[in-house]
Amino acid sequence: MNYAVQSTETEAERALREHFDAIASELPGADDAAFAKLRSDAMARFAKLGLPHRRIEEWKYTDLKAAIKEAYPPAKDAAEPIDENDIYDVLGRGFDELLCYRIVVADGRLVPELSHIDGLGDRMEIRSLREAVADDDRRAWVVAELEGTLAPDNDPVVALNTALMSDGAVIRVAEGAEINRPIHVVFVTGATEPETVSLRNLIEVGVGARATILETYSTRRTPQVLRNSVTQVRVGAEARLAHIKLQNQAMPARDLATWMVRLHEGAQYRGFQFTIGSALSRNQIYLRFEEPGASAHLAGATMLWDEQHSDTTLYVDHAAPECTSRELFKYVLDDRARGVFQGKVSVKPGAQKTDGKQMAQGLLLGQFAEFDSKPELEIFADDVVCGHGSTSGQIDETQLFYLRARGLPEEVARAFLIQAFIGEALAEVENEEIREALRMMAAAWLSHSRA
Amino acid sequence: MLEIKNLHVKTAEDENEILRGVDLTIPEGEVHAIMGPNGSGKSTLAYVIAGKEDYEVTEGDILWKGESLLEMAPEERAAAGLFLAFQYPVEIPGVATMTFLRTAVNALRKARGGEELDVAGFMRLAREKADALNVSQEMLKRPLNVGFSGGEKKRMEILQMALLEPSLCILDETDSGLDIDALRIVAEGVNALRGPERTICVITHYQRLLNYIVPDRVHVLSKGRIVESGGKELALELEKSGYAAYQDEAA
Ligand SMILES: Nc1ncnc2c1ncn2[C@@H]1O[C@H](COP(=O)(O)OP(=O)(O)OP(=O)(O)O)[C@@H](O)[C@H]1O
Ligand SMILES: [Mg+2]
Numbered sequence: 001m002n003y004a005v006q007s008t009e010t011e012a013e014r015a016l017r018e019h020f021d022a023i024a025s026e027l028p029g030a031d032d033a034a035f036a037k038l039r040s041d042a043m044a045r046f047a048k049l050g051l052p053h054r055r056i057e058e059w060k061y062t063d064l065k066a067a068i069k070e071a072y073p074p075a076k077d078a079a080e081p082i083d084e085n086d087i088y089d090v091l092g093r094g095f096d097e098l099l100c101y102r103i104v105v106a107d108g109r110l111v112p113e114l115s116h117i118d119g120l121g122d123r124m125e126i127r128s129l130r131e132a133v134a135d136d137d138r139r140a141w142v143v144a145e146l147e148g149t150l151a152p153d154n155d156p157v158v159a160l161n162t163a164l165m166s167d168g169a170v171i172r173v174a175e176g177a178e179i180n181r182p183i184h185v186v187f188v189t190g191a192t193e194p195e196t197v198s199l200r201n202l203i204e205v206g207v208g209a210r211a212t213i214l215e216t217y218s219t220r221r222t223p224q225v226l227r228n229s230v231t232q233v234r235v236g237a238e239a240r241l242a243h244i245k246l247q248n249q250a251m252p253a254r255d256l257a258t259w260m261v262r263l264h265e266g267a268q269y270r271g272f273q274f275t276i277g278s279a280l281s282r283n284q285i286y287l288r289f290e291e292p293g294a295s296a297h298l299a300g301a302t303m304l305w306d307e308q309h310s311d312t313t314l315y316v317d318h319a320a321p322e323c324t325s326r327e328l329f330k331y332v333l334d335d336r337a338r339g340v341f342q343g344k345v346s347v348k349p350g351a352q353k354t355d356g357k358q359m360a361q362g363l364l365l366g367q368f369a370e371f372d373s374k375p376e377l378e379i380f381a382d383d384v385v386c387g388h389g390s391t392s393g394q395i396d397e398t399q400l401f402y403l404r405a406r407g408l409p410e411e412v413a414r415a416f417l418i419q420a421f422i423g424e425a426l427a428e429v430e431n432e433e434i435r436e437a438l439r440m441m442a443a444a445w446l447s448h449s450r451a
Numbered sequence: 452m453l454e455i456k457n458l459h460v461k462t463a464e465d466e467n468e469i470l471r472g473v474d475l476t477i478p479e480g481e482v483h484a485i486m487g488p489n490g491s492g493k494s495t496l497a498y499v500i501a502g503k504e505d506y507e508v509t510e511g512d513i514l515w516k517g518e519s520l521l522e523m524a525p526e527e528r529a530a531a532g533l534f535l536a537f538q539y540p541v542e543i544p545g546v547a548t549m550t551f552l553r554t555a556v557n558a559l560r561k562a563r564g565g566e567e568l569d570v571a572g573f574m575r576l577a578r579e580k581a582d583a584l585n586v587s588q589e590m591l592k593r594p595l596n597v598g599f600s601g602g603e604k605k606r607m608e609i610l611q612m613a614l615l616e617p618s619l620c621i622l623d624e625t626d627s628g629l630d631i632d633a634l635r636i637v638a639e640g641v642n643a644l645r646g647p648e649r650t651i652c653v654i655t656h657y658q659r660l661l662n663y664i665v666p667d668r669v670h671v672l673s674k675g676r677i678v679e680s681g682g683k684e685l686a687l688e689l690e691k692s693g694y695a696a697y698q699d700e701a702a
Pocket of ligand 1: 462465469487488489490491492493494495496505538
């Protein structure tokens, strides 16, 4: 292939390029010229940029060039397919019984036998990206969505994803449709060998429609996975979407996840991310208010131990007036874990009556745990209300003593306070069943980390 | 019987002694009052009995039923029967009051070798005690002490005391911030607990409380020492003459 390669290319970066050359002809859309060009252009960008490193401001705390020493080969279909029992084991209490529409993607490919997407009628379309790309009536729409991403061209993670994406979920909720059950997209590893998995999801919620979409990223077989997923979301005028991501991949998995969210007039979006897994994870959220009167609530709960590292980086773009954004991100950090929060809120000229508030909080349990928080406001309009805050601290000894003086054993008292801390973020999840399932996971994390 | 013997206490960081040799004995079943000027060490004494880690005992001992409390964790002291009603009850956002109360009641029942209560049984008990203390159901639905008024916090302390069935109660200025009706309700709550197997120590600035909770003995703590002890009349005298005499003496 013909493009410029950065001079400091690492072995892993070269391997990723070579993977692309090896599998490009089998990837979805390979026989479509526009689609193939999209991929090769993206790979050319990645080749020039390389994996991001700490000298790039946005990646100051999360140096992928240093962390990714070895590029696992692209995901193949698992020798032994994932079955219902695997899914049951992966989901755990609360989620396995969730009444929902479900799509399962094992390694790099959707598994139709495990996906329950019947009886949707014309209210909703759920299919695999692979299938959508193969559909002559859909391909142009897919290409248009992929071309118009919110991430800047110099985001290497997204460029790598565009080049390598092998599958994902395409979910389109019809205008005015109210989907009452959550739509659960489950991503697992079924392969036993190390793999790089690249997924792209496209979500469109039609005008006035309502839906709840849950993405679960987990490992069933190999935990040696580099997962790079990009989810593009468009919420139509007056539509509502609750969007939740759960990531509980075993160590030493690495998770790179990018959400790109466009909100139209009066849309209401609630995004929530629960992170307890992976040795290293980076959650990027690009959110843009395209039209007036929309609101976005972004929240997250991250619970880490050992040497886990998790980074949440937000770009909230108030490009239209009278929009409201709220962010609340909480981190519980044990042992030598490191939590990173970078939140950039940008208010464009003319985006009057913008109302933006942001809060990030770290609770340090481990003596060597670290929380780095970097809020950033960039305001080019004068009639706005914006604020941000950040706290980092240990368990409040006064509160702990009060609980213990009432007879609660120290560990129970600590667990109460940690759950209270993280519970404030979990309260942002409106769906009761999902919220309770997440609470159970948080409680299980507590007993796990103490053991 | 609670026996405090020559208790010397300083803060972990500071060399200055806050308690400078406290001697105090409260026989089982009695109610004693401790009075004394601001900053004399009353709350410090209460905290040290309850096991707060900010303080260091450099000399002396605290015995409850003949056993030293000093090496016990706060929760072990609670299991041994101790209850401290805080001068400043702590707000704990995110902790549901009822969940906390049930966990505490059952932790203590278990530690004391009793039967744990099921949810329904606990709810019944909590309602009954809350009604008696005028603690509304709405308050019980809020996070622990969060947004409670000063008086509401004090009533919540007494509700906890009623539920946790302690044998040694220390009330640190539970009367401060209470209106007249609340004072009576709280005093009735304390008096209801009075009995041969309950030892009670009330720390207060106001003789008024002692009209409702009539003490067997009154002690004056000044500059980290008990400087005077007497019958309930002592409180009346203090009301008139203040602490000036003792402060000179202790200096
Ligand atoms: N944790 C601490 N660190 C430093 N100094 C302390 C600490 N706790 C108490 N002190 C000091 O010890 C002295 C006694 O305080 P304490 O709270 O016991 O007084 P008190 O008798 O309860 O007063 P009040 O009537 O105002 O409640 C005060 O001078 C106080 O500043
Ligand atoms: Mg005091």
